[in-house]
Amino acid sequence: MCEYVCVATEWMAMQDTFARRHNGPRTADVQTMLETVGATSVEDLIRRTVPADILLDEVPPNALPPAMTESEVLARLAELAGKNEVWRS
Numbered sequence: 001m002c003e004y005v006c007v008a009t010e011w012m013a014m015q016d017t018f019a020r021r022h023n024g025p026r027t028a029d030v031q032t033m034l035e036t037v038g039a040t041s042v043e044d045l046i047r048r049t050v051p052a053d054i055l056l057d058e059v060p061p062n063a064l065p066p067a068m069t070e071s072e073v074l075a076r077l078a079e080l081a082g083k084n085e086v087w088r089s
Contacts, residue, residue: 030042039045
């Protein structure tokens, strides 16, 4: 009994990881979604969904800052929070 419970517990723990919960759908999930809506690719889906007058053909240079890791974001947030001042009303 313990062998089954231990294996099941390990499997469940692996399913509840940050990456599995937050890194988006798997390739098979995307393919199923595209087939369901009749699109040939994610780009095709976007072109069918986003109005042409607001759709950009290219991303402007420096449109977004470089991506940060989770640790970098937490450090930046701590830095910003450290600038808060506590005042009495």
